[in-house]
Amino acid sequence: SQQGEEDPQALSIQEGENATMNCSYKTSINNLQWYRQNSGRGLVHLILIRSNEREKHSGRLRVTLDTSKKSSSLLITASRAADTASYFCATSLSGTYKYIFGTGTRLKVLA
Amino acid sequence: EPEVTQTPSHQVTQMGQEVILRCVPISNHLYFYWYRQILGQKVEFLVSFYNNEISEKSEIFDDQFSVERPDGSNFTLKIRSTKLEDSAMYFCASSGHGLITDTQYFGPGTRLTVL
Known part of the structure; x- marks a missing residue:
């Protein structure tokens, strides 16, 4: 698998349901960030979680990080139609400044 | 809330031409980045x-690309001789405090179309 690979690739849910997206990576990281991208638009930062953290919350968002499994998950609770977007994880590797983005999960929330 | 801005939002150019994409990072940030996203990738x-x-x-980032911070606010990406495959969305980002663990904030992007 590639560094920063999300699954599922696409997810369709009803408004009010929870959405869970997963990200896996291969090498040691400094931190992991989740971004949202509406179609053809810019990247909106959601949450940064550092390698020594296990869980973070921000509003309806909950991110977990399991460094032993090299994986992270993003949970959006009580989803809304406005949450429809692509969601990307980006990992910062030890010793570098760059972030490597995953392929993204396309979330569609049906009203 | 401070944000990264980019101009132009869309640039159309002929193959072989030089383009300069401009970014104004968040004012107290120290690290600056360019990323690109080819359509659908x-x-x-x-x-x-x-x-x-x-x-x-x-x-x-080969010899056709260069970056510059010509003054205290702008950060530019220059492509000397554009190729068709340079067509993409180009994002500028910045982060502060000089720590690798800092959040990178992205601008809205410049869509570059090379004809």
Whole structure:
């Protein structure tokens, strides 16, 4: 698998349901960030979680990080139609400044 | 809330022409980045810039690309002789405090179309 690979690739849910997206990576990281991208638009930062953290919350968002499994998950609770977007994880590797983005999960929330 | 801005939002150019993409990072940030996203593909790192020099660059960032911070506010990406495959969305990002763990904030992007 590639560094920063999300699954599922696409997810369709009803408004009010929870959405869970997963990200896996291969090498040691400094931190992991989740971004949202509406179609053809810019990247909106959601949450940064550092390698020594296990869980973070921000509003309806909950991110977990399991460094032993090299994986992270993003949970959006009580989803809304406005949450429809692509969601990307980006990992910062030890010793570098760059972030490597995953392929993204396309979330569609049906009203 | 401070944000990264980019101009133009859309640039159309002929193959072989030079283009300069402009970015104004968040004012107290120290690290600056360019990424690109070819339509339908993942976001790819191009270059990072700190203390007026390139910190790191990817294999995409060849001799046709250059970056510059010409003054205290702007950060530019120049493509000397554009190719069709340079068509993409180009994102500028910045982060502060000089720590690798800092959040990178992205601008809205410049869509470059090479004809």
